[in-house]
Amino acid sequence: MVVESFSIPSRIVDLQAEAAFIVLEKAKLAERKGIDVVHLEIGEPDFDTPQHIKEAAIEALKRNETHYTPTPGIQELREAISEYLREVYSVDFDWRSNIAVTVGAKQAVFAVMLTLLEEGDEVIYPNPGYPAYSSAAKYAGARVVPYRLTVDNGFSMKAEVLSEMITPKTKMIVLNSPNNPCGSILSSQDVRGIVELAEDHKLYIVSDEIYRPILFDGLQHYSPLNYASDIDRVVLVDGFSKRYAMTGWRLGYVTVSKHIHPYLVKVLNIMTSCPVSFAQRAAIAALRGPQEPVYEMVREYEKRRNVVVEELSKIDGLRFVKPTGAFYAFVDISRILSRVGRSSEEFVLDLIEKYGVAFLHGTAMGSYGEGYIRISFANSIDNIRKGIGRLKQAVEEVMKG
Numbered sequence: 001m002v003v004e005s006f007s008i009p010s011r012i013v014d015l016q017a018e019a020a021f022i023v024l025e026k027a028k029l030a031e032r033k034g035i036d037v038v039h040l041e042i043g044e045p046d047f048d049t050p051q052h053i054k055e056a057a058i059e060a061l062k063r064n065e066t067h068y069t070p071t072p073g074i075q076e077l078r079e080a081i082s083e084y085l086r087e088v089y090s091v092d093f094d095w096r097s098n099i100a101v102t103v104g105a106k107q108a109v110f111a112v113m114l115t116l117l118e119e120g121d122e123v124i125y126p127n128p129g130y131p132a133y134s135s136a137a138k139y140a141g142a143r144v145v146p147y148r149l150t151v152d153n154g155f156s157m158k159a160e161v162l163s164e165m166i167t168p169k170t171k172m173i174v175l176n177s178p179n180n181p182c183g184s185i186l187s188s189q190d191v192r193g194i195v196e197l198a199e200d201h202k203l204y205i206v207s208d209e210i211y212r213p214i215l216f217d218g219l220q221h222y223s224p225l226n227y228a229s230d231i232d233r234v235v236l237v238d239g240f241s242k243r244y245a246m247t248g249w250r251l252g253y254v255t256v257s258k259h260i261h262p263y264l265v266k267v268l269n270i271m272t273s274c275p276v277s278f279a280q281r282a283a284i285a286a287l288r289g290p291q292e293p294v295y296e297m298v299r300e301y302e303k304r305r306n307v308v309v310e311e312l313s314k315i316d317g318l319r320f321v322k323p324t325g326a327f328y329a330f331v332d333i334s335r336i337l338s339r340v341g342r343s344s345e346e347f348v349l350d351l352i353e354k355y356g357v358a359f360l361h362g363t364a365m366g367s368y369g370e371g372y373i374r375i376s377f378a379n380s381i382d383n384i385r386k387g388i389g390r391l392k393q394a395v396e397e398v399m400k401g
């Protein structure tokens, strides 16, 4: 018998891929067994990409824009991003030396971590949070220091708490507002305090603003770019996936200091050479075209958010904060879990099999997600009512039993 041994490096074995895809697979498996599953686990818009954006890509294809582009993206797209940033943040970014287009915001996160972090550096990041931050930082050799988000701290980050976590090795703080998975946003006071702290300690702030326009109740978004006296220390990560419903196009971008840009571009070059050529034309149409489709989606998310809150309020034993941004509610179900003696992951899998509803277990977003589930409202109001109704039934049976 020939036994083959494959030696996979520990940095790859230890990489944590997004567990959201595992739940989706389980749900699909249950569906193949004939179970009707309501999908409230998915982290992507259920809307289609607006027509004018698709047409711009089709026109680019017709013009045979099917070749490599410069690594950081075509000039016109970087100019469009620069115009957009000037309009939104009143900050001047030079398209040549500050902006790079990436293959999704996920690549931006990875490339930034690889470019900026050294073995032994410390990175403070939100936990629960988007899993790529800690995966990429660890891959780059850094030590990751979780900032715990809970219902009790309103899923927000405070400068006072952060200041206790900073050591001489701290190099970076990661922010994500509006937040995945918590649906929270940072207040102007929070952002201002964090910027002051980061500047005092000469830290980078990586600000992931991919959900930026998805805000409810007339609330405003605040970015470190609004307050930074030194924008060279702020790295903005953004993308087209969420606001323009363009997940499959794989387009994001990042802004960095001109001192960092050549190194970041080198990393991007090694990874992918360039972003998809014709998708970049679609992104220009997204930024320069009508924004009404975005507002329409946001209005719809807000209606759904209201339904999520209304339905969750009918269930005893849950704790949650009303989401103010993104399209997620993060719900503390620890009372129910301790009653059944299950982890959030086990409970989520039970809910798929026994009740026909899929959520994301909190631990898919970090260790401090234990005790929570993420409910995505990238689904219709009818399905949201049906799915949360199924959760209610499960909770009532658990609490009775």
Ligand SMILES: Cc1ncc(COP(=O)(O)O)c(C=O)c1O
Pocket: 043, 103, 104, 105, 106, 107, 130, 176, 179, 180, 208, 210, 238, 239, 240, 241, 247, 250, 251, 252
């Ligand atoms: C907070 C956050 N950042 C970044 C991303 C990556 O998005 P993409 O790579 O599709 O641009 C996601 C996707 O779920 C996200 O939730």
